[in-house]
Amino acid sequence: MLSDDTLDALERDVTACDDARAALEDALDAAAAAEAPTDAHYTAIATALRNWQAAQQRYMDTVAASEASDAPTAGLLLKTKTGTDPANARRGLPGASVDGADQPFDMDLTGTRGQLLTTALTDYLPALSEQPPQK
Incomplete structure (x- = not known):
């Protein structure tokens, strides 16, 4: 069983993952639609x-500090208790792996989108790693 505080924290983390996925989709779409992607697109x-x-x-830190034995169990309890689907919190991210994220990355990265992501990962993500993430 997960405490209400743990469930609330997991829900916040899942929402942040869902929001970041939506932002990534939007950024990839905007860059793909551009005639020539700019630094702003890659950033x-x-x-x-x-x-x-x-x-x-x-999310994984909250799971580790909780009463759940692992991320799949915590995800199941979260989905059962709140209806919140933690799928995006458990997806393996290309070039930005997190221990415990064991679900397949399911975004379409064929063609231009894959090239855009690869360039962003290799040329722009390293510089961002020195800055705190946005919340």
Whole structure:
């Protein structure tokens, strides 16, 4: 059983992961639609990925501090008790892995979107890692 405080914390972390995923989708769409992606496009992609990674790490830290035995158990209890689906909090992120994130990354990264993400990961994410993530 998870305490109400733990459930609330997990829900906040899941919401942050969901928001970061939406921001990543939006950033990839905007960059793909641009005639020539700019630094701002790549920074937006890297920032969304960094924010997702940070929220995912908070989720895993909350799980580790909880009464749950592991992330799958915590996710099941969260979904059962609150209806909140922790899928995005448990997805493996390309280039930004978090221990315990064991679900497949399910975003379409074919073609231009994959190239945009790769460039953001290799050229922009490292610089962001020195800054605190946005909340």
